[in-house]
Amino acid sequence: MTIKETIGMTLAAGAATVAVAQTDSATLEKALETLKTYDWGADREALKPIDQAIIATHDDAAARKALEKSLVEVLAGGISRSAQDYVCRKLRVVGTAAQSVKALAALLADEETSHIARYALERIPGEKATKAMREALPKVNSKLKPGIIGSLGVRRDKKSIPVISKLLGDSDIEVANAAAQSLGLIGTSAAAKELSKFAKKASANMKISVADARLVCAEQLLADGKKSEAAAMYKELKDDDQPSHVKAAAMKGILTAAIKK
Amino acid sequence: MxxxxxxxxxxxxxxxxxxxxxxxxxxxxxxxxxxxxxxxxxxxxxxxxxxxxxxxxxxxxxxxxxxxxxxxxxxxxxxxxxxxxxxxxxxxxxxxxxxxxxxxxxxxxxxxxxxxxxxxxxxxxxxxxxxxxxxxxxxxxxxxxxxxxxxxxxxxxxxxxxxxxxxxxxxxxxGGSQRVLEDYRKTVDPCWNGDKGIIKSVNVNVGPLPMDCNKKGEEIPNGFDWDRWLGPAPWAPYHRHRCSGSYSIDGTSWRSFRDYSGGGMTDWGAHHFGGATFAIDVRELEPEEVIFHNENGRKFATCRYPNGKLLHHNYPDRGNLEVEGTNEKGPSKPVPSYAGSGGIYGDFIDCVKTRRRPFRDIKYAVHTATVCHLFLIAYELERSLKWDTEKQQFIDDDEANRLVDVARREPWVI
Structure with missing residues (x-):
C-alpha cells in the first residue's frame, strides 16, 4: 500500500484529524518524489507537505507507518546529502525500531552520513536503535567513534560499558575523552569502576575529563540511591592529585552524600 | 582538532x-x-x-x-x-x-x-x-x-x-540579556511594587519561529574554520547567510536557522520572556504545561507554572508584556538588581570576586530559555504538552521527548 492509498483510506474512514484532512495526499506524494532530486539550494517549501503530514498523522498509526515507510524507502534509494539530511531529521520524530533503524544503521560508518543518522537514531526509543550504534562502534573510524560513543552515553546504555571502557586508553584523545564522558553519563556502578580504574593511569591531558566524568557518575549514583558508592567515588577524587576546583567539587559531593536521605 | x-x-x-x-x-x-x-x-x-x-x-x-x-x-x-x-x-x-x-x-x-x-x-x-x-x-x-x-x-x-x-x-x-532588568521596568516595577495585585498572567509577542536552511554552498572565505563554526551542528555547506552574525531573523543570519538558534522565539524571547518571568516572579520555576491553541488557524500558546501563573505567547489582542492582575494594591517587595557597577558586566565581575550568584544566574537564564523551547516544541508538534520539571521530560509523549535534545556531531559530547 502506498502512502497515498493509506492516507486516502484514513481520510475515507473519517478517522483523521482536521489536520489530516488538510493534508492533500497527492501533494504529499509529490513532496516525497521531490526528495529524490532535492539538493542544496532547492526550495525547502517543496517539502512542507511532509512536515505537515508528520503533524497530521500523530494520532493515526496506519498513516504514520506509511509515511515512515515512504521516508525510509527514499533514504535507501540513493539521494543527495541534503535530502538524506532532511529525511533523517524527519525520522528523528517518526522513526521506529521496526522500520527505520536498519536504514539508519547503514549510514553510521560513512563520514558524510554518520552524524545525521545518529541525529535520528539517538532519539528513537528502544533497544534496537541502541544496539545498532553499539554494534557500529567497533567498525567505524576514529573520527566517527566519539559521536557514537556520545550517543550511547546520552542513552545511558549499560551494555556499552565494556566496549567504551576499552576506548578510555585510545591513542586518539577525542575518542578517549568521549569514552570518559559517556561512562560518566551512563553512571552505573560498573561505569564508576571502570572510570576509577582508568583514573590511576590517565594521561595529563585527560585528567580534567576523567575527573569530571567521575563527578558526573557519582551524581548519578547518588540520584539512584547508591550513597556509599557515590561517597567512595568522591573520596577517591578528593584524595587524588586533582586541581583544586575538582577537589572542592569532591568535598561538596561528600557533604551532599552525607546529608542525602 | x-x-x-x-x-x-x-x-x-x-x-x-x-x-x-x-x-x-x-x-x-x-x-x-x-x-x-x-x-x-x-x-x-x-x-x-x-x-x-x-x-x-x-x-x-x-x-x-x-x-x-x-x-x-x-x-x-x-x-x-x-x-x-x-x-x-x-x-x-x-x-x-x-x-x-x-x-x-x-x-x-x-x-x-x-x-x-x-x-x-x-x-x-x-x-x-x-x-x-x-x-x-x-x-x-x-x-x-x-x-x-x-x-x-x-x-x-x-x-x-x-x-x-x-x-x-x-x-x-x-547568562546574558541586560534588557531583563533594564528595559522592562514599566512592566516589572508595578508587579513588584504590588500595584498589579495578584498576578494571573503576562503575555509576550515575539517571533518568528526558526527555519531550516538549505542554502547552496559558497566558497569558504580564507581564514574561516568552517568545520569548527559548525561544531556540534549537522554538517552543511558554507553560505554567508548561514553564519552571518547580523541581528536579522529573516533568513540572512544564523539566528534564523534551527541548527544554530531557536529563531526569534529564543533570540528575542530570551529578552522578553526573561523580562516577563522576572515581572511575575517565576524565575525559580519551570512551567509544567504548555497549552497549544489553534483558533481558526490563529496559533498561540500558554505556559502554566506550578503556582498557577500563566505565560502567554502571542495571546490574541494582548500587548507585549501586558500583565493581567487583580489590580488591588498588594504587598510590595524590593526589585532585585545587579551587584557592583557597570550593568550586567559589572554584576558578573563583582560576583566573580564575591562568589555570589549574578542577577542572570544560569538557573534563571536557563529557565527563560526553557520557556522558549517548550513553546517551540508545542508549535512544532501543534499540540499541548505536559513537562515533568524533575525528570526534564514530557509526560506521556514519546514524540515530544525526542525533541528534548539533538545528537551532536562528532567529536562533541555533553
Whole structure:
C-alpha cells in the first residue's frame, strides 16, 4: 500500500484529524518524489507537505507507518546529502525500531552520513536503535567513534560499558575523552569502576575529563540511591592529585552524600 | 582538532595565588564558594596581579561588544581571545594589546586552548547558540567562571547540564540579556511594587519561529574554520547567510536557522520572556504545561507554572508584556538588581570576586530559555504538552521527548 492509498483510506474512514484532512495526499506524494532530486539550494517549501503530514498523522498509526515507510524507502534509494539530511531529521520524530533503524544503521560508518543518522537514531526509543550504534562502534573510524560513543552515553546504555571502557586508553584523545564522558553519563556502578580504574593511569591531558566524568557518575549514583558508592567515588577524587576546583567539587559531593536521605 | 596544552602566559600564582588559595580552601572545606586572589584587587587602579584575568570566545558582533565592556574595566585583564575567523580574532587581539600597550593577549582558533590555561579566571562566550552549552560546561570543568550570551541553551537537555556543571564546581555562570532588568521596568516595577495585585498572567509577542536552511554552498572565505563554526551542528555547506552574525531573523543570519538558534522565539524571547518571568516572579520555576491553541488557524500558546501563573505567547489582542492582575494594591517587595557597577558586566565581575550568584544566574537564564523551547516544541508538534520539571521530560509523549535534545556531531559530547 502506498502512502497515498493509506492516507486516502484514513481520510475515507473519517478517522483523521482536521489536520489530516488538510493534508492533500497527492501533494504529499509529490513532496516525497521531490526528495529524490532535492539538493542544496532547492526550495525547502517543496517539502512542507511532509512536515505537515508528520503533524497530521500523530494520532493515526496506519498513516504514520506509511509515511515512515515512504521516508525510509527514499533514504535507501540513493539521494543527495541534503535530502538524506532532511529525511533523517524527519525520522528523528517518526522513526521506529521496526522500520527505520536498519536504514539508519547503514549510514553510521560513512563520514558524510554518520552524524545525521545518529541525529535520528539517538532519539528513537528502544533497544534496537541502541544496539545498532553499539554494534557500529567497533567498525567505524576514529573520527566517527566519539559521536557514537556520545550517543550511547546520552542513552545511558549499560551494555556499552565494556566496549567504551576499552576506548578510555585510545591513542586518539577525542575518542578517549568521549569514552570518559559517556561512562560518566551512563553512571552505573560498573561505569564508576571502570572510570576509577582508568583514573590511576590517565594521561595529563585527560585528567580534567576523567575527573569530571567521575563527578558526573557519582551524581548519578547518588540520584539512584547508591550513597556509599557515590561517597567512595568522591573520596577517591578528593584524595587524588586533582586541581583544586575538582577537589572542592569532591568535598561538596561528600557533604551532599552525607546529608542525602 | 588539537588538544595541546598551552603554558600559562602569566603566572598569577605564588604564595598568594588563586590556585594555592583554592587548594587551601578546599582543604578547609570553605564551601560552596571560593574567592580568587583577584578579589583582593577591587576598586580603581587595580594592580594587574589582582585583576580578573579574562578571555573572550566568539568575539564577532555581540562578542565584540561584550569584549569592549569588559575591556573597559580596570579590574579586568584580557589575555586571550578566540574566534574561528582569523581576521576577527586577530583584530580583537590587536585591540586588547593596543589597550594595554603589550603583546600579552593571544589569539586562538580552538577554545579548548583557552580552557587549559590555568592563568585565566573567567571567560565570556558569544558564539552562536549551538556552541553555548559545550563552552559553558567546559569552562566549569576547568574551574573558570563564565558570562554566556543569551539565549543560553539550544535544547532543553542542555539547560540542566549547564546548571549542574555550574553548581558542581561552584562557578559563577551568568547568562546574558541586560534588557531583563533594564528595559522592562514599566512592566516589572508595578508587579513588584504590588500595584498589579495578584498576578494571573503576562503575555509576550515575539517571533518568528526558526527555519531550516538549505542554502547552496559558497566558497569558504580564507581564514574561516568552517568545520569548527559548525561544531556540534549537522554538517552543511558554507553560505554567508548561514553564519552571518547580523541581528536579522529573516533568513540572512544564523539566528534564523534551527541548527544554530531557536529563531526569534529564543533570540528575542530570551529578552522578553526573561523580562516577563522576572515581572511575575517565576524565575525559580519551570512551567509544567504548555497549552497549544489553534483558533481558526490563529496559533498561540500558554505556559502554566506550578503556582498557577500563566505565560502567554502571542495571546490574541494582548500587548507585549501586558500583565493581567487583580489590580488591588498588594504587598510590595524590593526589585532585585545587579551587584557592583557597570550593568550586567559589572554584576558578573563583582560576583566573580564575591562568589555570589549574578542577577542572570544560569538557573534563571536557563529557565527563560526553557520557556522558549517548550513553546517551540508545542508549535512544532501543534499540540499541548505536559513537562515533568524533575525528570526534564514530557509526560506521556514519546514524540515530544525526542525533541528534548539533538545528537551532536562528532567529536562533541555533553
Amino acid at each position: 588539537t588538544n595541546q596544552k598551552s603554558k600559562p602566559t602569566k603566572d598569577r600564582g605564588g604564595s598568594h595565588g588563586r590556585r594555592t588559595f583554592l587548594k587551601a580552601a578546599a582543604a578547609t572545606v570553605t564551601l560552596p564558594y571560593l574567592i580568587p586572589a583577584a578579589a583582593m584587587g577591587r576598586g580603581s587602579n587595580t594592580a594587574p596581579s589582582n585583576r580578573i584575568v579574562m578571555a573572550g570566545i566568539g568575539i564577532g558582533n555581540m562578542g565584540r561588544g561584550d569584549l569592549g565592556s569588559f575591556l573597559g574595566r580596570d579590574d579586568v585583564q584580557y589575555v586571550a581571545v578566540c574566534d574561528v575567523r582569523k581576521d576577527v580574532r586577530d583584530g580583537a587581539m590587536n585591540r586588547v594589546n593596543e589597550k594595554y600597550s603589550t603583546n600579552d593577549c593571544k589569539a586562538y582558533n580552538d577554545f579548548r586552548e583557552i580552557m587549559v590555561r590555568d592563568d585565566i579566571d573567567a571567560v565570556h562566550c558569544a558564539t552562536p547558540d549551538h556552541w553555548h552549552a559545550i563552552i559553558v560546561i567546559e569552562s566549569c570543568r576547568h574551574g573558570k567562571d563564565i558570562y554566556c550570551q543569551k539565549p543560553e541553551t539550544k535544547t532543553l537537555r542542555e539547560g540542566k547540564l549547564m546548571i549542574d556543571a555550574a553548581r558542581r564546581y561552584s562557578r559563577v555562570v551568568s
